[in-house]
Amino acid sequence: MTERIVLLPGDGIGPEVTEQARLCLVAAGKQAGLEFEFQEELIGGASIDAHGTPLRDEVIEACRGSRAVLLGAVGGPKWDDMPVDVRPERGLLGIRKALGLFANLRPASVLPALVNASALRPEIVEGVDLLVVRELTGGIYFGEPRGRQGEKGNRTAVNGMFYAEHEIERIARVAFEQARLRRNHVTHVHKANVLDVSQLWVEVVDEVAADYPDVELAHQLVDSCAMLLVQEPKRFDVIVTGNLFGDILSDEAAMITGSLGMLPSASLATGGFGLFEPVHGSAPDIAGKDVANPLAAILSTAMLLETTFEAKDAAAAIRDAVSAVLAAGHRSGDLLLPGELRETVGCRRMGELVLEELERA
Numbered sequence: 001m002t003e004r005i006v007l008l009p010g011d012g013i014g015p016e017v018t019e020q021a022r023l024c025l026v027a028a029g030k031q032a033g034l035e036f037e038f039q040e041e042l043i044g045g046a047s048i049d050a051h052g053t054p055l056r057d058e059v060i061e062a063c064r065g066s067r068a069v070l071l072g073a074v075g076g077p078k079w080d081d082m083p084v085d086v087r088p089e090r091g092l093l094g095i096r097k098a099l100g101l102f103a104n105l106r107p108a109s110v111l112p113a114l115v116n117a118s119a120l121r122p123e124i125v126e127g128v129d130l131l132v133v134r135e136l137t138g139g140i141y142f143g144e145p146r147g148r149q150g151e152k153g154n155r156t157a158v159n160g161m162f163y164a165e166h167e168i169e170r171i172a173r174v175a176f177e178q179a180r181l182r183r184n185h186v187t188h189v190h191k192a193n194v195l196d197v198s199q200l201w202v203e204v205v206d207e208v209a210a211d212y213p214d215v216e217l218a219h220q221l222v223d224s225c226a227m228l229l230v231q232e233p234k235r236f237d238v239i240v241t242g243n244l245f246g247d248i249l250s251d252e253a254a255m256i257t258g259s260l261g262m263l264p265s266a267s268l269a270t271g272g273f274g275l276f277e278p279v280h281g282s283a284p285d286i287a288g289k290d291v292a293n294p295l296a297a298i299l300s301t302a303m304l305l306e307t308t309f310e311a312k313d314a315a316a317a318i319r320d321a322v323s324a325v326l327a328a329g330h331r332s333g334d335l336l337l338p339g340e341l342r343e344t345v346g347c348r349r350m351g352e353l354v355l356e357e358l359e360r361a
């Protein structure tokens with residue numbers, strides 16, 4: 001059977017890295033007996049240029065009719081002066097909302113070959129392998145009341161933080177399920193000493209935990225979690241939290257690895273449907289030069305294979321191939337350490353190297 005995947009390459013380096021990711025997905029999928037059919041659609045600035053809007057209903061429908069979505073990145077200076085509600089980034093928010101992608105999964109692991117890329121000492125980051133599970137469609141970014149009032153000297157602004165029990169329960173379940181695939185530990189991050197919303201999170205997460213007696217649960221205040229992440233990141237397995245805290249902590253966790261070009265992500269809806277994309281943006285400064293690092297996009301396809309098709313071996317094959325390429329000393333420009341003199345490989349060549357490893361395996 002052919003599995004349909006919608007490709008949304010987007011803007012800047014999006015098309016370059018997505019193409020390498022597609023090729024690796026095809027190769028790894030083949031080994032797992034999966035055959036893909038790709039439907040390419042426009043999103044972000046590319047869609048604005050062609051259709052006057054960052055996301056069309058037809059594209060949402062195409063995504064709904066597919067098994068999974070693989071996205072590159074959106075945005076760029078060309079569209080920066082446009083009104084906020086028609087900018088490329090609206091396409092991204094729009095698709096998350098339209099597809100009900102409430103669970104954002106961002107793994108941060110430090111590959112042995114890149115242990116020196118982190119700003120933290122190697123002995124602190126060596127072996128870090130954590131996953132931030134962030135609630136993506138609720139909380140203060142969407143809450144009411146919101147807005148500003150008053151004139152200068154008397155201005156006020158408000159954003160309500162709201163969570164319903166079912167929103168907390170479903171994201172907690174995602175975290176516990178993920179922990180079962182990993183090291184059976186969940187840290188719930190909150191601010192329950194101050195926020196009523198966080199107190200509800202603690203209660204509901206505890207209730208969900210009763211269904212997962214094999215998974216250990218800890219509750220951690222967000223401020224101390226921020227400190228522990230840089231002091232002792234190895235202690236974490238799965239971190240689950242709301243939209244606001246997750247936004248900040250997932251970037252902090254990402255920086256432990258030191259390399260934006262290496263970080264994949266998945267955004268999941270009820271039933272496991274997912275959109276997979278690198279964490280980085282469209283990098284307009286290097287777009288079209290064949291120097292972008294495609295590994296974050298390639299690693300996003302490992303998450304796709306694992307999540308959408310339960311093809312664990314194929315996902316592992318991609319991760320192993322990436323590790324092998326790096327262990328052999330190949331680096332894209334973004335992975336060079338300051339002052340390091342080493343020949344770099346471009347986007348296409350890096351993709352080819354991963355493909356060669358996949359085929360060798």
Ligand code: NAD
Nearest residue numbers: 073074075076260261280281282283284285286292293334
């Ligand atoms: P960015 O992630 O695009 O780039 C930050 C820096 O990292 C740049 O120097 C860039 O060259 C480098 N970089 C990023 N990805 C790389 C890769 N794969 N290989 C090598 N180097 C890489 O972030 P930014 O510069 O703040 O934003 C640029 C545009 O991207 C903006 O329009 C922004 O809105 C958009 N953006 C989109 C997404 C998304 O689509 N998910 C996420 C973040 C930013």
